[in-house]
Amino acid sequence: MVISTQITHRSPVGKRPGGRSARVRQAVFNATLELLADSAYSSLSIDTVAARAGVNKTTIYRNWPTKVDLILAAAKERSDALIVTKSTGNPERDLVAFLRSVAENITSPPGRALVVATLNAADDPDVQRARDEFWRERFQAAGELILAAMRNSNSLIDSDVQLFTERLIAPLYLRVFITGAPLDETFIRATVRAALG
Numbered sequence: 001m002v003i004s005t006q007i008t009h010r011s012p013v014g015k016r017p018g019g020r021s022a023r024v025r026q027a028v029f030n031a032t033l034e035l036l037a038d039s040a041y042s043s044l045s046i047d048t049v050a051a052r053a054g055v056n057k058t059t060i061y062r063n064w065p066t067k068v069d070l071i072l073a074a075a076k077e078r079s080d081a082l083i084v085t086k087s088t089g090n091p092e093r094d095l096v097a098f099l100r101s102v103a104e105n106i107t108s109p110p111g112r113a114l115v116v117a118t119l120n121a122a123d124d125p126d127v128q129r130a131r132d133e134f135w136r137e138r139f140q141a142a143g144e145l146i147l148a149a150m151r152n153s154n155s156l157i158d159s160d161v162q163l164f165t166e167r168l169i170a171p172l173y174l175r176v177f178i179t180g181a182p183l184d185e186t187f188i189r190a191t192v193r194a195a196l197g
Contacts, residue, residue: 027053028060029074033110036071041117046070072130075114076137079105085142091149095168095192098145102169103183106176115177139165153196168195 031052035044044067050057064070084101087094105111121127139162146161146168171191175181 024053024055024059025063028055028064028070029077032070032074033078033113036117037109037113041071041121044071066126068124068126068130071114071117072134075134078110078114079134079138079141083138083141085145087145087148089148091152092192092196094145095149095195096189098142099168099172099188099192100185103172103176103188106172107183112176115173119177149196164195168192 028049031049032044035048035052046057046060046064046067049067049070050060053060060070064073082101082105084097086097106115118127118131142165143161146165150159150161150164168191171187172183175183175187181187
């Protein structure tokens with residue numbers, strides 16, 4: 001599964017959709033993800049992002065003082081745009097849609113690069129902080145969807161939301177980054193059914 005590096009921007013409150021600031025933000029995030037996918041985390045710099053995005057580096061520094069801040073912001077924006085967390089009342093279907101979107105993200109070049117960058121710089125305190133913040137927000141974003149699924153499965157009433165979420169997504173990361181086994185629709189559906197018990 002491969003998806004584009006382009007991400008759909010959700011304008012902050014008070015910003016005019018499609019305005020210059022939105023276009024600059026989009027260009028900077030796209031450049032960040034493209035460069036991260038093309039080269040190692042250690043090679044990424046504000047200067048190279050500015051050159052790729054066609055913006056002044058002071059514009060980037062003003063909004064994202066470090067490359068960790070920049071990568072974190074791009075990762076959040078990407079996840080907000082791509083990961084499906086809407087509940088429709090059908091737990092199995094909703095969780096399949098959720099896992100499918102996670103799979104598409106982490107098998108795409110920018111999604112894979114974000115995970116690899118985190119692993120390669122795992123000892124960096126700034127990266128650790130960013131990683132913790134990212135995953136805390138990801139668990140919160142999926143929280144309502146997971147809770148809805150748990151309420152509809154009697155065997156999960158006493159389960160922990162984060163543990164259940166980890167049970168869902170861990171097999172995907174194992175296949176993509178460890179074993180290299182296929183990550184297809186059959187596997188996604190079997191993972192959801194196993195998690196639901």
